[in-house]
Structure formats: C-alpha cells, structure tokens
Amino acid sequence: MTLISDDFLADNPDLRFYVNHWIDWAILAEEVEYKGFSEELANAGDGYTNTMEARDVYADVLSLAGQLAAGEIAPRAAQIDREGLELVDGEVVLPDAMTEIFHTLAETGLHGMCVPREFGGMNVPLMVYFLSGELFARADVSVMAHFGFHGGIAMALLVYSALEGTATVDPETGGIVDCRFADAVRDIVENAEWGSMDITEPGAGSDVGAMRTRGVQNADGQWFVTGQKIFITSGNGKYHIVLARTEDAGESDDPMAGLGGLSLFLVEAWSEDASGDRVRHATLSRIEEKLGHHASPTVAVDFDNAPAELIGKRGEGFKLMLLLMNNARISVGFEGLGVCEAALRMARAYAAERVSMGKTINKHELIADYIDEMENTVVGLRAICVDAGFSEELAQRKRLRLMYAPPEDAAEKRALEREVKDLAWQSRLNTPLLKYMAAEAAVDMARQTLQIHGGYGYTTEYGAEKLLRDALVLPIYEGTSQI
Numbered sequence: 001m002t003l004i005s006d007d008f009l010a011d012n013p014d015l016r017f018y019v020n021h022w023i024d025w026a027i028l029a030e031e032v033e034y035k036g037f038s039e040e041l042a043n044a045g046d047g048y049t050n051t052m053e054a055r056d057v058y059a060d061v062l063s064l065a066g067q068l069a070a071g072e073i074a075p076r077a078a079q080i081d082r083e084g085l086e087l088v089d090g091e092v093v094l095p096d097a098m099t100e101i102f103h104t105l106a107e108t109g110l111h112g113m114c115v116p117r118e119f120g121g122m123n124v125p126l127m128v129y130f131l132s133g134e135l136f137a138r139a140d141v142s143v144m145a146h147f148g149f150h151g152g153i154a155m156a157l158l159v160y161s162a163l164e165g166t167a168t169v170d171p172e173t174g175g176i177v178d179c180r181f182a183d184a185v186r187d188i189v190e191n192a193e194w195g196s197m198d199i200t201e202p203g204a205g206s207d208v209g210a211m212r213t214r215g216v217q218n219a220d221g222q223w224f225v226t227g228q229k230i231f232i233t234s235g236n237g238k239y240h241i242v243l244a245r246t247e248d249a250g251e252s253d254d255p256m257a258g259l260g261g262l263s264l265f266l267v268e269a270w271s272e273d274a275s276g277d278r279v280r281h282a283t284l285s286r287i288e289e290k291l292g293h294h295a296s297p298t299v300a301v302d303f304d305n306a307p308a309e310l311i312g313k314r315g316e317g318f319k320l321m322l323l324l325m326n327n328a329r330i331s332v333g334f335e336g337l338g339v340c341e342a343a344l345r346m347a348r349a350y351a352a353e354r355v356s357m358g359k360t361i362n363k364h365e366l367i368a369d370y371i372d373e374m375e376n377t378v379v380g381l382r383a384i385c386v387d388a389g390f391s392e393e394l395a396q397r398k399r400l401r402l403m404y405a406p407p408e409d410a411a412e413k414r415a416l417e418r419e420v421k422d423l424a425w426q427s428r429l430n431t432p433l434l435k436y437m438a439a440e441a442a443v444d445m446a447r448q449t450l451q452i453h454g455g456y457g458y459t460t461e462y463g464a465e466k467l468l469r470d471a472l473v474l475p476i477y478e479g480t481s482q483i
C-alpha cells in the first residue's frame with residue numbers, strides 16, 4: 001500500500017502548483033506586512049526585507065504543516081477515532097494521542113499563525129491557514145476542526161474589535177497594535193487556549209431567529225447571558241462567542257423581531273479564584289456521542305447569568321456572526337477538499353493492488369472511471385477553494401485598510417472602495433458554493449472509496465469507513481447543504 005508519506009505538501013503536485021506559482025503571495029504580503037519591508041524590520045524579527053522573503057516563510061510554514069499532518073496527525077488518527085473524548089466532572093478529557101498532537105501544534109506556534117506579531121502570532125496570510133486546513137483535514141478532519149477554534153477565534157476577536165472601533169491602530173502603518181480583546185487573543189496564541197462559536201440551540205439550528213438564549217444588561221451596564229447552546233465544537237474552550245437575543249419585538253414586523261434582535265457576546269467560560277481554582281460561568285452538561293469526527297469535542301453549554309461583553313452594537317449580532325461564519329465556511333471547503341484528497345489516495349492505492357478476474361481493479365473500466373472522476377473533482381475543488389480564500393482575505397484586509405489607513409488621494413480612495421466591493425461580491429458568490437460543493441464531494445468521494453474497497457471498505461481495516469463517517473458532518477455544520 002503506497003499511502004505512507006512524510007509530507008502532505010511535498011507529495012501533492014497540484015497543491016504545490018498553487019503554493020509555488022498560482023497564489024500571488026506578494027499581493028497578500030503587501031496587505032499583511034502593513035509596516036512595509038526593510039532590512040531593519042527583518043533584522044528585528046518584525047518583518048521581511050521584501051515580498052520574496054515573506055513568500056519563502058509562508059512556504060516554510062506550509063511545509064511544516066504538511067510534515068506535521070503526515071508525521072504527527074495521520075499516524076494517530078485511527079487511535080483517536082477509537083478512543084474518542086469523555087466528559088469527566090464537567091470537563092472534556094482528551095485521549096493522550098490528541099494531547100500529543102495539540103502539544104506539538106502549540107510548540108510550533110501554528111495556533112497563532114495568522115495573528116499579528118504584536119499579539120504573539122506569526123502574522124502570515126489567512127491563505128496559509130486555509131491551505132493548512134486541507135493538509136490537516138487529509139490527516140484527520142476532526143483534528144482540523146478542533147485546531148480551527150484556536151487561531152480562528154483569536155482572529156475573529158481582532159477583527160470585531162477593529163470593526164467596532166475599539167482597536168488601537170498605528171496611524172503610520174495602519175496595523176492593529178492593541179485591541180479590546182487583547183488578553184483573550186494572547187491567551188489563545190500563547191497558552192493554546194480554545195474558543196468556540198455558540199449559535200445552535202435545541203430549538204434553533206438553521207432557524208437562527210428562533211433562538212431563546214438571552215442577553216440582559218443590569219443597571220451598571222454589565223451584560224449577562226442565560227440559555228443553552230448545543231452541538232458546540234470546542235465548547236470546552238474558554239472564549240465563547242455567543243449569539244443571544246437582547247431585544248424584544250413589539251410586532252412581528254418590528255425590525256428587532258427575529259434576526260435583528262440578536263446581539264453578539266464574548267463569554268469567558270471560567271475565571272480563576274484567589275487560590276487559582278477554576279470557577280465556571282458556563283457549564284458543560286453533555287458531550288455528544290457522534291458517528292465520527294471523534295477528535296473534535298461537540299458539547300452542550302449552559303449559561304446561567306454568565307458575565308458577558310457585548311461585541312459591536314445591540315442588534316448587530318447576526319451580521320457580525322456572518323463575518324465569522326464566512327471564514328468558517330471557507331475553512332469547511334478546505335476541510336472537504338482534504339477529505340477528498342485522502343479518499344482519492346486511499347482509493348487509488350487500493351485499486352492498484354487489489355486483483356480481481358486476472359487484473360488489478362484499477363484496470364477495470366468502471367473503477368478506472370471512478371478514479372478519473374475523483375481526480376478531476378479534487379483538482380476543480382482546489383481551484384475554487386483557493387480562489388474563494390484569496391478574494392475573501394483581500395476583501396477583509398482591504399476593508400480594514402479603508403477604515404483605518406485610507407489613501408489620502410480621493411481617486412485612490414474611490415478605487416480602493418470599488419476594489420473592496422468587487423472582492424466582497426466575488427467572495428459572497430464563491431463561499432456558499434464552495435462550502436456546498438466541497439462538503440457534498442467529500443461525502444460522495446468517501447462513499448466511492450468505501451465501495452472501491454468492497455467488503456474491506458465496510459470493515460475498519462483500511463479506514464475507508466472512518467473517512468465516510470467523518471465526511472458526513474460537512475454538509476450539516478456551518479449551514480446545511482439545503483440552506
């Protein structure tokens with residue numbers, strides 16, 4: 001079986017084509033490295049001499065991700081799948097194999113890969129994170145999902161602070177040097193703390209407007225959140241971005257009815273008392289037993305008057321949450337792509353070895369067609385994924401530049417406004433399409449791979465059934481395929 005690889009980037013020529021040729025890293029580096037480029041910055045470890053140097057570092061980070069995926073995650077995936085996670089005394093307990101993986105990921109600093117250096121991160125483009133998503137998901141999609149709730153939440157908090165105007169921006173460089181959630185961001189990056197996105201409730205999944213969790217403000221202006229959220233990925237983490245109802249609608253056509261009455265909060269699930277013991281403000285009442293996705297904790301979280309910080313303005317919650325979900329949907333696209341890549345390789349390797357009626361099954365026309373089709377799907381999906389990720393990142397970064405460091409020249413400013421609008425449109429069209437196509441393709445290809453393995457596919461021997469079990473969640477979370 002030729003599935004063993006020690007580097008998931010090096011063994012993938014199509015992915016390397018995007019990394020080495022297609023992606024215009026210079027354009028991204030110009031946006032990300034807001035201080036510009038100089039030898040002085042490079043010597044101080046605070047930037048690069050030029051965009052070529054930045055590009056080399058991005059390639060190195062991806063190479064590291066490829067090696068960790070192949071060397072650390074993939075070899076432990078079957079064990080994690082078997083052992084799963086437990087809820088003991090209200091806390092999630094990870095199996096040793098998973099602790100080892102996340103310990104290694106933390107040591108490499110990859111948690112904060114996109115977070116600015118001012119907050120302890122590596123300050124690489126989001127595109128590096130998206131591509132790492134494919135690499136990690138090829139090894140185990142649930143490890144990738146859990147990993148995403150480190151840096152993803154840190155970046156969301158930075159962007160929220162910037163959008164609400166509470167970030168401190170260096171007027172010379174346009175870079176965020178401080179923000180309202182700086183402690184949380186640093187905790188995630190430096191201490192490998194987790195965050196989560198808490199939207200779903202027992203009676204409100206796709207129908208977000210039906211949610212019942214309440215945000216209430218007391219006379220001193222302090223907010224508190226009460227209610228239950230379910231199916232929360234990485235809900236064992238400390239930093240919960242929670243959507244809750246703050247406005248009561250008078251009539252059904254009141255703009256505060258439904259989605260307009262929702263606000264977004266940051267809730268810290270616990271604090272520490274004087275003796276350093278954990279005092280929980282949000283409790284974990286259940287961990288879901290799932291078909292697959294076993295490295296990713298999916299929990300029910302109960303908030304009972306939990307102290308909360310309002311993010312943005314009252315009634316802006318749904319709009320702000322969509323911003324976070326947009327990135328998350330692109331990430332799910334890359335997760336789906338990683339599953340497809342794994343399925344293709346598993347199918348190809350097995351079909352090249354399994355003999356039936358005098359020849360290997362890849363010489364039987366129907367199986368050869370399946371594999372051809374899978375190869376085309378993977379290549380096509382990767383093109384859409386990279387394009388969507390690229391336009392979304394540029395739209396977000398240029399929008400912030402427009403807010404905090406707009407060009408002085410009026411014509412240049414108008415051109416930037418137009419560019420942001422075009423990029424945002426492109427991303428708005430691509431993102432749901434990408435999420436839908438990648439999620440459905442992952443399920444189809446995992447099933448096809450199981451079928452190509454015949455009876456062995458239905459057993460646990462080759463891992464084809466695990467791939468299918470893991471893939472089946474992709475058309476459900478971050479907005480179902482039907483929605």
Ligand SMILES: Cc1cc2nc3c(=O)[nH]c(=O)nc-3n(C[C@H](O)[C@H](O)[C@H](O)COP(=O)(O)OP(=O)(O)OC[C@H]3O[C@@H](n4cnc5c(N)ncnc54)[C@H](O)[C@@H]3O)c2cc1C
Nearest residue numbers: 197198199200205206207231232233298476477478480482
């Ligand atoms: C492993 C896992 C991890 C998750 N992680 C998170 C998380 O981190 N945070 C979070 O908030 N949530 C999370 N979720 C919840 C997930 O986002 C919801 O399950 C999803 O939004 C669907 O909601 P529901 O389960 O209530 O299904 P429902 O909304 O009840 O839908 C049931 C079915 O009806 C269909 N349907 C519903 N409305 C329509 C419509 N208008 N038109 C056509 N079809 C429709 C749906 O597509 C689906 O097939 C997770 C779920 C899982 C399984």
